[in-house]
Amino acid sequence: MDLGIAGRTAIVCASSRGLGKACAHALAQAGVNVVLNGRDEAKLDAAVKEIASDTDVDITPVAADVSTSEGQQTLLAAAPQPDILVNNNGGPPRKDYSELDREAMVNGVVMNMVTPIELVQAVIGPMVKRKFGRIVNITSASVKHPLTGLDLSSGARAGLTAFLAGVARQVAADNVTINNILPGAFDTDRLRSGLQGAANAQGVPIEKIVEQRMANIPSGRFGHPDEFGNACAFLCSTHASYITGQNLLIDGGDFDGAF
Numbered sequence: 001m002d003l004g005i006a007g008r009t010a011i012v013c014a015s016s017r018g019l020g021k022a023c024a025h026a027l028a029q030a031g032v033n034v035v036l037n038g039r040d041e042a043k044l045d046a047a048v049k050e051i052a053s054d055t056d057v058d059i060t061p062v063a064a065d066v067s068t069s070e071g072q073q074t075l076l077a078a079a080p081q082p083d084i085l086v087n088n089n090g091g092p093p094r095k096d097y098s099e100l101d102r103e104a105m106v107n108g109v110v111m112n113m114v115t116p117i118e119l120v121q122a123v124i125g126p127m128v129k130r131k132f133g134r135i136v137n138i139t140s141a142s143v144k145h146p147l148t149g150l151d152l153s154s155g156a157r158a159g160l161t162a163f164l165a166g167v168a169r170q171v172a173a174d175n176v177t178i179n180n181i182l183p184g185a186f187d188t189d190r191l192r193s194g195l196q197g198a199a200n201a202q203g204v205p206i207e208k209i210v211e212q213r214m215a216n217i218p219s220g221r222f223g224h225p226d227e228f229g230n231a232c233a234f235l236c237s238t239h240a241s242y243i244t245g246q247n248l249l250i251d252g253g254d255f256d257g258a259f
């Protein structure tokens with residue numbers, strides 16, 4: 001399917017690895033020029049090479065911390081008026097809610113709520129004027145389905161979801177859409193490090209934890225980042241202009257509900 005977005009420009013935050021990289025790759029395969037981002041320059045360079053190997057779009061790496069104002073300014077300098085913004089970031093470390101102090105809570109809210117809202121504020125005006133804009137926020141299945149130790153992440157992302165639900169309706173008539181994709185278990189570095197942590201805590205091999213987790217997912221496996229990236233690219237396509245303010249859960253059926 002031709003997604004109708006070749007020649008457009010996207011900022012994809014936190015995209016040197018994992019789900020962000022998969023979104024950037026799928027957009028690049030659709031002909032979109034992409035700004036890639038991550039803090040580690042070597043990993044960022046590796047991502048640029050990987051995406052350049054099967055696309056011929058412009059790829060601009062920006063090594064910066066997206067949670068900071070300076071990092072956001074550097075990203076926006078690379079593409080001052082992007083047609084597409086994919087908001088992504090690391091998540092707060094897993095921690096019991098009773099142990100979170102004020103500083104940790106503020107940091108979590110800045111990472112997963114304030115930062116994406118600030119970037120939306122920075123890019124949405126020109127999108128409205130040009131009558132084209134696509135904003136996708138990578139949130140988490142934990143917005144719908146609480147996960148122990150990830151309460152801060154879930155709360156901040158739920159706040160983002162509620163905030164942008166209103167904004168989405170304000171810009172829908174200008175062909176600017178805002179949607180969220182909620183990943184379940186996707187096979188990325190982040191998932192693997194969590195599985196390794198669980199294996200260490202239980203004193204069992206990681207393979208055993210992987211087997212247990214997969215057995216609890218109706219699809220019987222983890223998601224592949226490419227599956228996530230392709231869904232993101234579709235939401236950024238011309239075909240998706242009537243889809244806005246939505247939460248797309250991609251979890252292999254893990255969330256056990258009819259709605």
Ligand SMILES: NC(=O)c1ccc[n+]([C@@H]2O[C@H](COP(=O)([O-])OP(=O)(O)OC[C@H]3O[C@@H](n4cnc5c(N)ncnc54)[C@H](OP(=O)(O)O)[C@@H]3O)[C@@H](O)[C@H]2O)c1
Nearest residue numbers: 014016017018019038039040065066090091186188189190
């Ligand atoms: N994978 C899953 O199963 C899953 C499930 C639910 C939710 N999520 C959420 O989805 C998001 C992506 O997860 P993932 O699995 O793709 O993670 P990942 O494999 O750990 O990749 C994270 C990416 O974000 C970059 N990054 C992290 N903090 C950054 C910062 N402050 N500024 C700029 N770049 C930053 C990392 O690069 P550097 O480290 O070099 O900066 C890396 O490129 C996270 O918020 C995660 O909590 C993932």
